[in-house]
């Protein structure tokens with residue numbers, strides 16, 4: 001037998017030997033945690049499985065009959081969109097008023113979030129909450145009319161324009177006057193930042209609407225506003241951990257304490273990146289460069 005005829009089976013077996021490693025490495029890069037709900041992609045920092053994503057967003061999203069739901073202490077909302085580029089979610093509450101319909105009776109969720117989630121989720125600065133039919137005793141009007149009223153326009157969205165909506169005509173006698181009389185206004189627009197919790201019970205309001213503007217779109221009237229709650233999400237400093245994990249083919253998740261972030265590397269978990277997992281195993285067998293060199297070498301021999 002010649003040397004070459006010996007080398008070919010040898011190099012083939014080398015290639016075969018590297019294959020399991022090869023495929024497990026490709027599987028690692030992965031999307032072990034990515035999922036879909038209806039036509040919405042659920043990806044980091046969100047996840048539908050426990051242990052996946054960022055711990056700040058655990059137990060937050062649920063997929064029910066292809067409808068993605070967002071759950072916080074004030075209630076459940078339908079997720080209309082997750083904008084990963086702008087790090088924002090758009091939510092819908094079926095008991096929220098719009099331009100064509102005003103829902104009274106305090107049935108709306110408003111928006112009130114658990115304290116521990118506040119660093120991770122906040123309605124955007126240009127999202128206006130339009131509080132409707134709040135009592136004169138509401139904390140909103142404490143000190144009114146002497147003190148400065150909290151109600152204002154938010155990024156061009158305010159109650160003066162909202163009063164033009166046909167829904168007010170349907171309410172008949174409730175149609176407000178534009179001039180503040182002796183009592184508080186029938187509608188009061190606030191950004192989330194100024195009161196931190198839109199709790200209709202606490203604020204003694206009968207209903208609410210929420211609208212946001214996606215600058216620099218020029219909007220002509222309240223029938224063209226985007227109705228919904230626009231929530232900004234931010235993982236801030238923790239993002240570096242996930243970026244480094246993903247760069248080494250890992251999937252970002254968290255441990256059973258629901259606090260500590262983990263980098264999931266196929267069959268094992270790491271507290272840093274998947275490189276750490278790889279190099280802690282015998283270098284000769286697992287170094288990626290060595291595998292590539294072996295394959296390249298084998299192919300050269302075969303030709």
Ligand SMILES: *[C@@H]1O[C@H](CO)[C@@H](O)[C@H](O)[C@H]1NC(C)=O
Pocket residue numbers: 039040080081082
């Ligand atoms: C999902 O589908 C609905 C209609 O079924 C559409 O209005 C919406 O824009 C879609 N969302 C995304 C993120 O593609």
Ligand SMILES: *[C@@H]1O[C@H](CO)[C@@H](O)[C@H](O)[C@H]1NC(C)=O
Pocket residue numbers: 050051052253254255256262264267268269
């Ligand atoms: C890695 O972490 C995930 C998420 O916490 C867990 O489901 C999985 O069992 C862990 N895997 C190992 C090998 O510990």
Ligand SMILES: *[C@@H]1O[C@H](CO)[C@@H](O)[C@H](O)[C@H]1NC(C)=O
Pocket residue numbers: 073074112199200201202
């Ligand atoms: C809203 O306020 C009421 C009255 O203060 C309180 O009982 C309720 O727990 C609050 N809701 C949430 C979601 O915090």
Ligand SMILES: *[C@@H]1O[C@H](CO)[C@@H](O)[C@H](O)[C@H]1NC(C)=O
Pocket residue numbers: 151152153156158160161
């Ligand atoms: C809000 O904007 C409208 C016009 O868009 C204006 O008439 C009104 O005075 C503004 N209200 C406040 C409180 O700034």
